[in-house]
Amino acid sequence: MLKSLLSASVLALLASVSVGAFAAPAKSVESVKVAAAQHAAPINLNSADAETLTRELKGIGATKAKAIVVYRDAHGPFSSVDELLEVKGIGAATLEKNRAKLSVN
Incomplete structure (x- = not known):
């Protein structure tokens, strides 16, 4: 009786360890998107x-994306990513969220 109780306990312990090893947390959809964005080609503001701006940038909806294009058409190509701050409605927080994804060449 003691031997079967010990065997059952060991079996239960091994089963729980095996299940725990295979039940690793899955990556969230958001973390996969972030990883993909970090490896994607930068978005050229010019x-x-x-x-594209609406789809690829955080905090940039259709209105702000159109404002970026209108600014570019009126003032010529962006000379730096920081010049995006000159576009009405684009603040420092929005720029910082997207800085790694942006280029001007």
């Missing part, structure tokens, strides 16, 4: 259209 050539991207409003749809």
